[in-house]
Amino acid sequence: MAIATINPATGETVKTFTELTEAEVRDRIGIAHDRWQTYRRTTFAERAALLHATADLLEKEADDVARMMTTEMGKTLASARAEALKSAKGMRYYADHAEEFLADEPLPDPSVVGASRALGRYQPLGVVLAVMPWNFPLWQVMRFAAPALMAGNVGLLKHASNVPQCALYLEDVFRRGGFEEGCFQTLLVSSRQVEPILRDARVAAATLTGSEPAGRSVAAICGDEVKHTVLELGGSDPFVVMPSADLDRAAETAVTARTQNNGQSCIAAKRFIVHTDVYDEFARKFVERMRALTVGDPFDDNTKVGPLATEQGRADVxxxxxEAVSAGATVLCGGQRPDGRGWFYPPTVITDITREMRIFTEEVFGPVASLYRVTDLDEALEIANATSFGLGSNAWTEDAEEIERFIDDLDAGQVFINGMTVSYPELPFGGVKRSGYGRELSSHGIREFCNLKTVWVG
Incomplete structure (x- = not known):
């Protein structure tokens, strides 16, 4: 894929960029490694001051940054601005809490191991490569960059090829925030250059958010090189509705959970599993709300769903x-590509899905909801877990016993009861099964890129 800004609302190429040469990439890695030798010795207070200054700039420039994001990947302007502000919030969170998260962990009684002093100390790993996706072009990066930098690491960013302006902005804003050259660099490279970067001895670790094939590739290379990785891959999140649920709230939330970011979110609810006692009523409320959404220009304040980010992405949806319709599935709303320019696809609800259909097992990365009818809690859990993914999950019930069953038995990295899955700086984020491993955010996210060194003093 060419490195270019292509407006998904029109299909027009706005700007193209030249890929770095292999020699230029090696030089950038050298700059990062050299900078780490000094940056790792800065104090938490010094790093926090830099991160707060960078957050100040991002907040000040949020409107301009939002327009850039909307132009590059099509999210609505309101959601783009919210993402910019959330990214600044994440930066401040780690600036304020990193020292606490990475404090020494002393053994209360070191004499039990024959020492006068014994502890665990968190230390940075070095140069960390981040391979990041286009769907949240700032927030996904900040989930890695803020904790990594506060831990004393330095970062290299290989961003998606369709958001180069966002990628370059991130390097620029960190520089203007006061971080020295080499602390955070954007590498405008194609996916073919990722392997030599990972195999460079000066790169200590990697994190990837993206597709399962991309995660497999990075994990295999880093496994061969014995380097630490964190992977956040796809999701096919269930949204279970039981008879005791508040159906109006559940249906309203279901629409947002499915169509957030134009339906292009790993933690978007995708499979709506509804108890038969409330299935018809929920389906009616849900379909009415999905059908009423305004699809159009993402710069228009009235638009609720913009275009998909790429032409291939729409083709995949x-x-x-x-395929499902040809095999017997029923479309309750949407399901037809609109005429005109841009890569638009309408909010769609589809039901009568069988296990033989690809839509039963594969992630749909667009505003398409799969609707299932179940007879009891056990069947709901069985269908919810009948996927190779395990990122987020949602369940709606007021029954205390059902709540505990969902918490214990939903096979996912996250369970949200009576609400939609959201990433918060304060809570760990990640998945199980083929949704990846490791955790971002919270204290767990910053510790992923540290060596927990055991210290024993006789």
Missing amino acids: EELVD
Whole structure:
């Protein structure tokens, strides 16, 4: 894929960029490694001051940054601005809490191991490569960059090829925030250059958010090199509705959970599993709300769903829906590509899905909801867990016993009861099964890129 800004609302190429040469990439890695030798010795207070200054700039420039994000990947302007502000919030969170999260962990009684002093100390790993996706072009990066920098690491960013302006902005804003050259660099490179970067001895670790094939590739290379990785891959999150649920709130939230970011979110609810006692009523409320959403220009304040980010992305969504319909599935709303420019696809609800259909097992990365009818809690859990993914999950019930069953038995990295899955700086974020491993955010996220060194003093 060419490195270019292509407006998904029009299909027009706005700007193209030249890929770095292999020699230029090696030089950038050298700059990062050299900078780490000094940056790792800065204090938490010094790093926090830099991160707060960078957050100040991002907040000040949020409107301009939002327009850039909307132009590059099509999210609505309101959601783009919210993402910019959330990214600044995440930076401040780690600036304020990193020292606490990475404090020494002394053994209360070191004499039990024959020492006068014994503890665990968190220390930075070095140069960390981040391979990041286009769907949240600032927030995904900040989930890695803020904790990594506060831990004393330095970062290299290989961003998605369709958001180069966002990628370059991130390097620029860190520099203007006061971080010295080499602390955070953007590498405008294609995916073919990722392997030599990972195999460079000066790169200590990697993190990737993206597709399962991309995660497999990075994990395999880093496994061969014995380097630490964190992977956040796809999701096919269940959204279970039981008879005791508040159906109006559940249906309203379901629409947002499915269509957030134009339906292009790993933690978007994708499979709506509804108890038969409330299935018809929930389906009616849900479909009415999905059908009422305004699809159009993401710069228009009235638009609720913008275009999909890439032409291929829309083709993939269409293929899954069309295959299901040809095999007997029923479309309750949407399901047809609109005429005109841009890569738009309407909010769609599809039901009568069987296990033989690809849509039953594959992630649909667009505003398409799969609707299932179940007879009891056990069947709901069985269908919810009948996926190779395990990122987020949602369940709606007021029954205390059902709540505990969902918490214990939903096979996912996150369970949200009577609400939609959201990433918060304060809570760990990640998945199980083929949704990846490791955790971002909270204290766990910053410790992923540290060596927990055991210290024993006789």
